[in-house]
Amino acid sequence: MKLKIISGNANVELSKQIVQKLGLELSEAKVGRFSDGEVHVKIVDNVRGADCYVIQPTCFPVNENLMELLILADALKRASAKRITAVVPYYGYGRQDRKAEPRVPITARLVANLFATAGINRVLAMDLHAGQIQGFFDIPVDHLYGMPVMLSYFQDKKLSDIVVVSPDAGGVERARSFARHLNSDLAIVDKRRPRPNEASVMNIIGEVKDKSCIILDDLVDTAGTLTKVAQAIKEKGATKIFAAASHGVLSAAAKQKIHDSCIEELVITDSIPLVRDSQPTSKIIVLSVAAILAEAIMRISNDESVSALFL
Numbered sequence: 001m002k003l004k005i006i007s008g009n010a011n012v013e014l015s016k017q018i019v020q021k022l023g024l025e026l027s028e029a030k031v032g033r034f035s036d037g038e039v040h041v042k043i044v045d046n047v048r049g050a051d052c053y054v055i056q057p058t059c060f061p062v063n064e065n066l067m068e069l070l071i072l073a074d075a076l077k078r079a080s081a082k083r084i085t086a087v088v089p090y091y092g093y094g095r096q097d098r099k100a101e102p103r104v105p106i107t108a109r110l111v112a113n114l115f116a117t118a119g120i121n122r123v124l125a126m127d128l129h130a131g132q133i134q135g136f137f138d139i140p141v142d143h144l145y146g147m148p149v150m151l152s153y154f155q156d157k158k159l160s161d162i163v164v165v166s167p168d169a170g171g172v173e174r175a176r177s178f179a180r181h182l183n184s185d186l187a188i189v190d191k192r193r194p195r196p197n198e199a200s201v202m203n204i205i206g207e208v209k210d211k212s213c214i215i216l217d218d219l220v221d222t223a224g225t226l227t228k229v230a231q232a233i234k235e236k237g238a239t240k241i242f243a244a245a246s247h248g249v250l251s252a253a254a255k256q257k258i259h260d261s262c263i264e265e266l267v268i269t270d271s272i273p274l275v276r277d278s279q280p281t282s283k284i285i286v287l288s289v290a291a292i293l294a295e296a297i298m299r300i301s302n303d304e305s306v307s308a309l310f311l
Contacts, residue, residue: 001051001082003301006043008056008072010065011273014089015055017290022298027052029075031068039064041071048080051301053124055293058092058111059272060251066092066111070118077119085122085300086115087293089271090219090247094129097136112136124296126271126289127218127246130170142306144296146246146269147174149287151181153267154214159240163187163211167229175216178244187213189229209237219247220266223254227261234262247271248284255279 004027007015019026028044054076056069069086076084093107108129115123116139123137126144134141154162162184166175168191179186187206213233220226220243230241241263248268258266259280267285268274274286292309299306 001049001301002047003297004045004047004050004052004081005297006052006054006072006076008054008065008068010057010059010068011055011089011270013273014057014270014288014290014293017270017288018055018087018294018297021291021294029072031072039067039071041068041075043072043075043079046079047076049082051083051085052076052081053085053087053297053301054120055087055089057088057090057271059090059247059249062092066114070114073115073118073120083121084119085124085297086120087124087297089126089269089289089293090249091125091128091133094133097130097133106136108133109136112138115139122300124293124300126269126293129218142296142300144289144292144306144309146271146287146289146292147178147181148292148309149269149289150244150246150267151178153285153287154182154242154244159212161211161239163206163208163213163238165189165206165208165213165215165229165233167191167215167217167225171217174218178214178216182214184214185211187233189232191225191229204232204236208233211238212240213238213242215241215243215263217243217245219249220245220254220258220268221249222252223250223257223261226266227257227263230261230263240264242267244268246289248274248286250275250284253279255281255284258283 030042058066093111096107123141164179165187166172190203244267256279269289
């Protein structure tokens with residue numbers, strides 16, 4: 001099958017890096033807006049019988065980017081594409097993955113249903129907020145991790161006395177795997193979240209005194225939790241504090257909070273484009289996951305195993 005790569009508007013730079021590594025060019029698609037704001041899509045290239053990959057993280061503005069992805073998929077389906085794979089480096093609405101309290105939706109499942117309804121045959125995702133989201137899809141999901149690029153970064157720094165810190169109980173498995181590859185110890189923060197985007201640090205399980213700490217999470221949104229955790233382990237005697245997260249959502253005043261905190265560096269990937277605005281970003285290091293995604297696309301296209309890319 002012909003391999004076609006199509007990009008939405010959410011992260012065009014990442015899409016360009018992916019096709020460069022594949023030795024291809026982006027297929028031409030016009031993704032614009034009608035005067036009332038509706039998404040208008042036209043696939044310019046011939047995609048009949050093609051193996052198509054739509055690269056579109058559903059980051060801010062989430063609803064706009066999600067609709068672009070769904071409409072691109074519908075356009076490809078109606079243009080007789082053989083297979084449509086959604087390459088979603090960041091899966092928006094993934095944080096609402098269960099009924100944590102009465103009368104709330106499970107939007108991670110709702111969006112999964114929308115993918116299938118739009119004609120998407122397969123999903124290539126990275127660092128989903130919760131592993132069980134894979135089970136919300138009735139189509140195949142390949143779940144990649146940004147951990148390899150972050151591991152390489154921290155291994156090159158040659159830090160001593162490292163402790164990997166999970167900011168909550170839900171991230172322990174991720175942090176334990178990261179710590180194992182760094183041959184380091186693990187610490188866990190017990191916290192309570194009274195309301196969305198707000199957390200209170202309660203207790204630190206593990207030894208961080210006189211250690212170089214790496215706080216590991218899947219995403220950083222307002223940075224409220226991250227900076228509170230950093231301050232808590234600083235008060236417990238940590239000497240150096242770094243943070244790493246696959247997805248830099250960085251909404252509201254997040255970048256300013258990180259700049260003002262005791263965190264030396266925040267390491268994120270380019271799954272979401274870093275917005276350069278008036279807030280400082282000197283502490284933020286962006287690593288590319290283009291090579292991982294390009295390799296996964298090639299393996300899927302050739303019907304080869306993708307599991308070799310997992311850590």
